[in-house]
Amino acid sequence: xxxxxxxxFQAVGDPNRRQMLRLLSKESLTINALAENFDMTxxxxxxxxxxxxxxxxxxxxxxxxxxHCMLKQSGFKQLQQWIDYFDQFWAVKLKKLEDLLNEKAKKx
Amino acid sequence: MKKMIKYNWFFEQSPExxxxxxxxxxxxxxxxxxxxxxxxTGREFMFKSNPQPSMDFDGNVYCKxxxxxxxxxxxxxxxxxxxxxxxxxxxxxxxxxxxKKGGTELILEHTGFDDWKNDMIFQAMNKGWDQNVRxxxxxxxxxxxxxxxxxx
Numbered sequence: 001x002x003x004x005x006x007x008x009f010q011a012v013g014d015p016n017r018r019q020m021l022r023l024l025s026k027e028s029l030t031i032n033a034l035a036e037n038f039d040m041t042x043x044x045x046x047x048x049x050x051x052x053x054x055x056x057x058x059x060x061x062x063x064x065x066x067x068h069c070m071l072k073q074s075g076f077k078q079l080q081q082w083i084d085y086f087d088q089f090w091a092v093k094l095k096k097l098e099d100l101l102n103e104k105a106k107k108x
Numbered sequence: 109m110k111k112m113i114k115y116n117w118f119f120e121q122s123p124e125x126x127x128x129x130x131x132x133x134x135x136x137x138x139x140x141x142x143x144x145x146x147x148x149t150g151r152e153f154m155f156k157s158n159p160q161p162s163m164d165f166d167g168n169v170y171c172k173x174x175x176x177x178x179x180x181x182x183x184x185x186x187x188x189x190x191x192x193x194x195x196x197x198x199x200x201x202x203x204x205x206x207x208k209k210g211g212t213e214l215i216l217e218h219t220g221f222d223d224w225k226n227d228m229i230f231q232a233m234n235k236g237w238d239q240n241v242r243x244x245x246x247x248x249x250x251x252x253x254x255x256x257x258x259x260x
Contacts, residue, residue, distance in 0.1 A: 082163070082188075082196075082197050085165075087113050090113060090115055090218065091115065093139060094115055094117045094216065096140075097117075097119075097129060097139040097140075098117065098119060100129070100139045101120070101121050101125065102120065
């Protein structure tokens with residue numbers, strides 16, 4: 001499967017894809033089993049699966065002739081990273097501003 | 109559940125001094141990041157920091173000044189892109205300055221993590237990732253199925 005990076009926000013922006021994630025949060029499913037839950041063509045289902053895969057929400061494993069989809073955590077982690085990163089970032093920057101202002105005050 | 113980043117910080121300096129350090133490009137560069145900031149509503153500017161390869165973050169933050177209330181409040185958007193097109197983070201930074209005895213209280217709110225797309229992810233992430241979350245996620249994915257943009 002072609003590896004292309006997709007924005008996780010964009011990946012979960014579609015109601016069908018959220019429904020797919022919901023189903024996969026209960027159990028791993030083959031693409032065919034997944035497709036049975038949707039009123040859309042098999043290629044359309046495959047396209048959504050590809051997007052979820054590219055965004056890191058699911059992994060796909062070939063077992064026999066079937067492709068099995070399962071939930072993966074990296075798509076969620078990427079978003080958590082931003083919050084953790086900027087939380088830390090601001091704490092460091094605000095301390096730096098405080099030090100800078102106090103330093104200037106001393107010099108006056 | 110965490111919806112935003114928020115800090116309250118006390119400075120022994122006046123609101124005038126703190127405001128100057130929040131709104132003057134050269135002074136901002138001394139404690140925050142290099143930038144081409146200009147205190148004009150609607151002005152777009154950029155912060156440049158060190159790239160964080162592990163997060164696919166090139167170190168550039170794309171901003172636009174949304175609101176200015178001199179000495180009291182400053183709001184700008186805070187966006188991170190990958191390549192020309194792809195938006196990785198679409199958030200907002202708000203500064204409030206409150207005069208206090210002997211100094212200034214500075215409040216920072218970094219928001220935008222609580223709109224529909226972040227909401228579900230936030231809930232899923234903040235509780236960690238375990239079997240319980242997988243079950244709870246079933247409910248999360250059921251919320252707000254309508255009134256939003258469809259992706260590809």
